[in-house]
Amino acid sequence: MDQVRIIRHPVVQHKLTELRDLQTPPSRFRELLREITPLLLYEATWDLEVEEVPVRTPMGEGRGQRLRGAVGLVPILRAGLGMVEGALQVFPEAQVWHLGLYRDERTLQPVAYYNRLPAQPTVTWCFILDPMLATGGSAVAAVDMVKRWGVPHIVFVGLIAAPEGLERFRGAHPDVPVYVAAVDSHLNPHGFIVPGLGDAGDRQFGTG
Numbered sequence: 281m282d283q284v285r286i287i288r289h290p291v292v293q294h295k296l297t298e299l300r301d302l303q304t305p306p307s308r309f310r311e312l313l314r315e316i317t318p319l320l321l322y323e324a325t326w327d328l329e330v331e332e333v334p335v336r337t338p339m340g341e342g343r344g345q346r347l348r349g350a351v352g353l354v355p356i357l358r359a360g361l362g363m364v365e366g367a368l369q370v371f372p373e374a375q376v377w378h379l380g381l382y383r384d385e386r387t388l389q390p391v392a393y394y395n396r397l398p399a400q401p402t403v404t405w406c407f408i409l410d411p412m413l414a415t416g417g418s419a420v421a422a423v424d425m426v427k428r429w430g431v432p433h434i435v436f437v438g439l440i441a442a443p444e445g446l447e448r449f450r451g452a453h454p455d456v457p458v459y460v461a462a463v464d465s466h467l468n469p470h471g472f473i474v475p476g477l478g479d480a481g482d483r484q485f486g487t488g
């Protein structure tokens with residue numbers, strides 16, 4: 281399987297275009313991010329395992345399927361926070377484990393500032409949520425942390441990736457699938473995705 285999947289669904293692309301638009305204010309940006317995340321997860325969850333179970337309907341006995349294994353959502357602060365609510369609509373019982381990473385503006389290296397993952401893994405599947413994969417440093421660092429935690433199945437779910445970042449990510453974690461709505465042209469000299477959408481954290485929270 282190609283480990284990078286671009287979700288080209290028309291509804292996803294419609295919402296992504298509004299997210300990119302510099303006129304979109306933070307309130308609408310947050311709403312769009314909440315709306316688009318379940319659509320991304322729909323595609324990113326095809327490989328989840330199920331088990332056959334009996335089900336009693338008002339009309340009698342039937343057979344059904346139930347998801348197997350606990351799901352963890354791992355938003356990368358800050359921007360990944362905006363994807364949590366939409367992801368919880370898909371997995372209301374998921375555990376949410378936050379990772380705090382920011383990119384040093386000068387070196388573009390990720391700096392970890394929050395990680396309360398317990399010693400032992402508590403989930404089987406882990407969906408790492410971050411709208412932007414630019415140089416790939418933050419995504420690689422997040423997967424490093426989740427792998428050290430010991431989760432067997434890890435998937436990265438984002439909105440926009442840069443080709444440079446995807447190459448770096450594939451080099452570091454070829455086993456981890458990446459689902460995004462777009463792969464853009466390139467990174468500018470400051471490490472921003474072009475055309476991208478700007479700083480996803482600032483656009484959500486009205487900062488910067």
Ligand SMILES: O=P(O)(O)OC[C@H]1O[C@H](OP(=O)(O)OP(=O)(O)O)[C@H](O)[C@@H]1O
Binds near residue numbers: 358359383413415419
């Ligand atoms: O692929 P990279 O080059 O590592 O860049 C991507 C990272 O940059 C953004 O976070 P940022 O550092 O702006 O932190 P913030 O979400 O707190 O604004 C974004 O949400 C990613 O985490």
Ligand SMILES: O=c1cc[nH]c(=O)[nH]1
Binds near residue numbers: 414471473476477481
């Ligand atoms: O374009 C970019 C690059 C990194 N982080 C963002 O939020 N946007």
Ligand SMILES: [Mg+2]
Binds near residue numbers: 359479480481482
């Ligand atoms: Mg930011």
